Amino acid sequence: MSIRVAIVGTGGIARGQHFPSLAALGDRVVIVAVTDTDPASARSAADEFGVPAVYDDLPGLLAAERPDVVVLATPPIAHRAQAIAALDAGAWVISEKPPTLSLAEYDEIAEHEGENGPFVSYIFQHRFGSAAMRLRELIRDGELGRALVAQCNTLWFRPPEYLAVPWRGKWQTEGGGPTMGLGIHQMDLLLSLLGDWSEISAAMATLDRETEMEDVAMATVRFESGAMCSITNSMLSPRESSQVRIDFERGSFELEHLYGYAGDGRRRIPLGPRRERLEQHAPAAVRLGHRRVRAGRAPGSARRGGTPHARARRRDVQVGARAPHRRSSRADARGSVLPVDGGRGSCRRDRRDPREHAARLTRPGVRARRRAAPGSRGGRASRPQALRRRRPRTARS
Template identity: 35%
Template sequence: MGRIWNVAIVGCGIGRTHIFEGYARHPDKFRVLALCDLNPERLAAVADEFNVPRRTTSFQDLLEMADVDIIDVCTPPGLHFEQTMAALKAGKHAVCEKPLVGSLAEVDTLEAAEKTYGRRILPIFQYRYGNGVQKAKRIIDAGIAGKPYLGTVETSWHRTQVYYDVPWRGKWATELGGVLVTHSIHNHDMLMYLMGDVDQIFARTATRVNKIEVEDCVSASLRMKNGALVSLSATLGSVRQISRLRLCFENVTFESGLEPYRPGDDPWMIQAVNAEIQERIDDALKGWRHVPTRFEGLMAEYGPGLETGNLPVTLADARRSLELVTAIYTSSAEERAIDLPLKSDAVRYGSWRPQQLAG
């Protein structure tokens, strides 16, 4: 039996989902010892629901708990860098929601901090977990899919002005961005998880749906390192909410389901070019073991991964995701194609937020 990790969570909004879908389903790997939230009523309700013994409105209290191994940061994005860094300095591992931070410079600072303090950062990319996306991953990694040709990724969700009545939403300083960093970031991570790194981007962003500072519509054209062409679209103005990935390879076409918040789940369409390829797919998937979806699947691997040092999602994955974000914002602002990787002398390496660039 492996180690049981003691967890403290700051932020009981998405933090509740981390418990319900993740930690509570793995009592052999995790024990939630403490919760922190500025809203006493929400704090008490979540703590009572999951029998969490310690409750506090002070983040500092969590840092000072000697028996806490992991701090799970589920606060508004503008706090992520500060709180994740504080967790590492306090000798804790840090789970952190998306977007991890607000710039490539902050990611690189955290990478150095991991080495300095000997603790790991565990980014949240739960959409990778589901039987559909994991079957596609196995087929691609086995070399069965062949040459990648083309991909499309759609994040068509619906958010009204009421959603942005929450004070920190829709603002560069506190949300760090719009649909690109708070909604479509998971689907874009899934694209790179299956199709590899991006080579060049041309993109446009716009604010058309709500009266907010940040973007709520994005369209981008990508060339991948392997030569495949990909189009991304994201909006918060779709009456019907869907997420969809469609990836065309030489031997196989993959298409996800349409469920907006569970695109990794079965059923995925996995269509082989001929009977021989189908036979190879069947062999690759023989004896398939069920993959728990979303946080349940991610946390199942995070516990053992902390012991072995072999994490299923790493800081490098988070950096790749935020490099894509940085390049899209840069391309839209400068109206030109942007080559990746981005170097430390890139204009938006330190921040993609307009106010910080202007300052």
């Protein structure tokens, strides 16, 4: 039997995410009704997604349809009353973030949940990404040691017209600025990895937008484990980025993306600079990816057999990411970067080795032009020749 779903709110998030996601479940669910404070929007969404019934309000919908699940795609100010109404009607609730405008409202909703359901679930999908789930396993098993230092940044850009929506930019209806509406996803991901916090100091400011609330907020957080974290939430950052970085005793985890990381993000664990630590802990770090296959081309010593770490790296590097490169002793001292979960840009190249650059310039088909200086005989030496003369120094034993 299909699960009967009703959707409350037919704006952008409902049309862009909830309707398509429910439709992708096929016969497992059926959307039986929608409602919105704007009847024209509700009717338009029903026509677009083939929903049979449209109601003027939620109480009428609940009484007539008796849905199994109610999806709340409405502004934060509406969540408390709508969630309580659905729970009292026996429906389970899936609500958009933020859950409510205050902890008191959150506790009030919880009082209407049953011992065995129905319950309310909130949209915090980032904690269920593959990289986060695998990292939680490594933290639980102690593979990386204790978490020590972390960063959590949500640096997004919202133009002034973003705040023109009537319920945005007001304490009474939205409840907060980028901390409540934007950075809440990354902060939830961070909490799912590091646990509860014990101390917070924060500052916020309204620097550029016409709003009652902040447009930038920064915080320093101490977790119960002792780890320290800095958090930045902004709606003023033209180059948008979402980032969580955690430095453990034996490695650093970094997840960088924008609005999600289903293949467009970068996940990597750069391991520490000491060679023995690199060889000891690299295999566990590399296995963060779900697939383990041979890389198409392994660099340097890995192609010739090389060190145990190089051979392990050749076996375990994930498809979709460039194999790690060790360019020089200086690059090796900084630590190699190991790709995780195959996101684009998973591996950054280390500093270019001049010897390799010279070899690339002098291979067949690539010629450097000679520039003749006035009064000279034969002109200046080509760049490859100059590079060959300037051989890099090697460390003395």
